[in-house]
Amino acid sequence: MSIEVTAELLAGLWQERRPSGPPIAHTFRGTYADRWVRFHSLPSSKRYPESDDEYAIVLDRYNTILDELFADTDVFVVTMDWSRTPTGPVGYPTPRETLHPDGIRWWTESEQDDPDPEFHTHTRLYADRRPWERGCIDELLRAVADENLVEVFITDTELRRIHHPYDGGADVILATPEDRDRLRDRHADWLSSHPAGL
Numbered sequence: 001m002s003i004e005v006t007a008e009l010l011a012g013l014w015q016e017r018r019p020s021g022p023p024i025a026h027t028f029r030g031t032y033a034d035r036w037v038r039f040h041s042l043p044s045s046k047r048y049p050e051s052d053d054e055y056a057i058v059l060d061r062y063n064t065i066l067d068e069l070f071a072d073t074d075v076f077v078v079t080m081d082w083s084r085t086p087t088g089p090v091g092y093p094t095p096r097e098t099l100h101p102d103g104i105r106w107w108t109e110s111e112q113d114d115p116d117p118e119f120h121t122h123t124r125l126y127a128d129r130r131p132w133e134r135g136c137i138d139e140l141l142r143a144v145a146d147e148n149l150v151e152v153f154i155t156d157t158e159l160r161r162i163h164h165p166y167d168g169g170a171d172v173i174l175a176t177p178e179d180r181d182r183l184r185d186r187h188a189d190w191l192s193s194h195p196a197g198l
Contacts, residue, residue: 005129007106010076014107017159022109023078023125025151025164025171032162032173035180039065039190040169041145047168049145058145061190062165063134065172066154068183069161070132077137078127079103080151086110086122094149099140102128129157141165 014023021031029036041058049055079100081090086108103126111121143149147167154163162173174180
């Protein structure tokens with residue numbers, strides 16, 4: 001069940017609370033590096049699930065972190081598509097509309113640096129607001145795990161905590177470095193062995 005949200009409200013909130021950069025999920029790791037942690041979705045940092053048991057592990061890990069971040073709160077669920085023009089057709093088909101039917105378009109981030117308009121892209125973000133419940137976005141998370149959806153993120157309505165699931169794991173932004181450290185330490189078995197935490 002989605003609670004009404006307006007594009008103006010959410011865009012204004014983002015600009016007020018997150019002025020360091022646009023709401024493009026893959027940039028969060030660099031923009032908020034002092035509050036970032038990455039968790040892997042499967043043991044041994046395996047990227048893609050191949051069985052029902054592995055999908056169950058992926059969804060459990062996503063939902064465990066999401067529960068710790070958002071239990072008993074409302075969240076914004078954000079999905080993305082892109083086009084060669086701000087209002088044109090989707091540049092690559094995804095199940096976004098089917099899996100996120102209540103998402104309203106609230107942000108367009110345009111890349112027009114190339115002199116050739118054929119290479120311009122317009123990333124369009126859609127959001128809805130809903131009470132967080134474990135499992136409420138499992139179909140969407142499964143599509144992310146299969147790389148059928150990208151640039152998805154979930155955040156509390158104050159934009160203090162962000163969960164960006166991707167195929168292979170999740171980047172999480174916390175309100176403070178101390179909050180990040182506590183969450184990281186609780187799930188140390190899900191961290192990468194890479195020195196940079198990737």
